[in-house]
Amino acid sequence: MIIIYHKNNRVIEIVADKVNIISFDVNDSISAVLLDVAVKYPKKTIFWCHKEFKEYLNLKDYNQYFHHHKMMLSYNPSSFNFLPGSIGYVEQSSFINVNKKVTYPTWQMTSTVGVIHASVLLKDFIKPNKDFDLFLNSLAKSAMPNGLFCYSEPKLLKEIVERKIPKASRVVLYKFVKQHYKIVWLFLLFFCELIFDKKISLLPLITTLFYKRKRNVNIDLSSIEVNSTLKLVNNNNNNNNNNNIDVLIPTLGRKEHLYNVLVDLSKQTLLPKKVIIVEQNGLENSVSELDYLKDTWPFKIDHTFIHQLGACNARNIALSKVTSNWVFFADDDIRFEKELLRKSFDYIKQFGVSSLTISCLQNEEIEKNKIPFQWGGFGTNASLVESKYIKSCSFKPEHEFGYGEDTDFGMQLKNIGCDIIYLPYIKMLHLKAPIGGFRFKFSPKWANDKIQPKPSPTVLAYNLKHQTKQQLLGYKVLLYLKFFKHQQIKNPLSYIKSMNKRWEKSMYWANKMMNYEV
Structure with missing residues (x-):
């Protein structure tokens, strides 16, 4: 086990196995030091920890939460994350609205405290970055779809303490979107921020359009050992x-x-x-x-x-x-x-x-x-x-x-x-057998409404319960854009007016259902 302590964007101390002090280049970025440590100690579990959290870092029986090598954990006690909430405009997944009270799957990492195995870093799919939080988020965002299990893990700390965490600038946000999403999402982000947040992020947009995307999409983590130390089941077919x-x-x-x-x-x-x-x-x-x-x-x-x-x-x-x-x-x-x-x-x-x-x-x-x-x-x-x-x-x-x-x-x-x-x-x-299923014609409560809800209130109910405000608004914009070619109203202003009414009707029924009023 190796622990990298950092402060003010620089590594200040590296401790191996609780006793040995490891030398490092004080001029290197935190991410460069992290990668260098992985090269020198390829079989080690590596923690990173902000100096303010040193006494709160929970290392006792850490293999009960970091229980195999193909994992990446971090934890930020703050209600805010490094990337602003507007990242929800471009991603609808469940990995955005993180519940920080439990072990929760997400690629949103933090420099506050975290852990990874050196074998993951040795796959050489990401380059050092002077912004450690950006480096960690990019690492997880790239590797998570390729089999790296990434979590927000409160067990990393003995007790929850607050800290003012770094926040990404608008330029960093736009660069992150350019790097990890299709370019069309940049314009959706710009449009949503303009409409809903009254922010004109013209400079970040223009700057990012000339930013060269450097991302390795061919990430192979298959050779990394996965053998959990947790004891969950007994495979013997007996009375256990x-x-x-x-x-x-x-x-x-x-x-x-x-x-x-x-x-x-x-x-x-x-x-x-x-x-x-x-x-x-x-x-x-x-x-x-x-x-x-x-x-x-x-x-x-x-x-x-x-x-x-x-x-x-x-x-x-x-x-x-x-x-x-x-x-x-x-x-x-x-x-x-x-x-x-x-x-x-x-x-x-x-x-x-x-x-x-x-x-x-x-x-x-x-x-x-x-x-x-x-x-x-x-x-x-x-x-x-x-x-x-x-x-x-x-x-x-x-x-x-x-x-x-x-x-x-x-x-x-x-x-x-x-x-x-x-x-x-x-x-x-x-088999998708042709019999069974909905064997009767189900008529929802809104079937005879003059204004038909869009989207289905059952879909919107899910979004209201589990998405952030930005994710919900991003979904709304995408719905309007995608549905335009499938309906008869071709005047954009008339279409938006009509869709707003249908959206409000869906909101009405979704809330009534969630409140058990129908």
């Missing part, structure tokens, strides 16, 4: 409670397909303890058609038959019945091989994660992802989650019969410290 898995399946009119799912589960080399099935049928006098549930299965079947339709309601009923340490969110029209659960737990153990979404594609779809990565979504048809995290989560009624219930559930998990890793190595087949 850590192996207990409940499978959650809502179903609607897919008798034959559900039977095949149960057969696949019965063949698992790591058997689930219980399969929770919530069967829906909207006909009031109907009875269950799942007669094969009375057969002998190698797991307990907990079957609930209801007349109320809706996947959100069905999944919430199933969630209330989970008793095992892990829950597998499944669908009633998927197929998978017998090693699915065992292999999934192998990767859970390897990466030390509490949530995993498995590749689940249709027959002719091709998996484009080649590496595990931190995912902004959540798959309700193909995910494993440690059950302790679902106790405070639910599928919200504002997304019933609409969109966003899965991503919303994923955001609830993130906000209590449960990251979601997408795993392309294990594959399931999603």
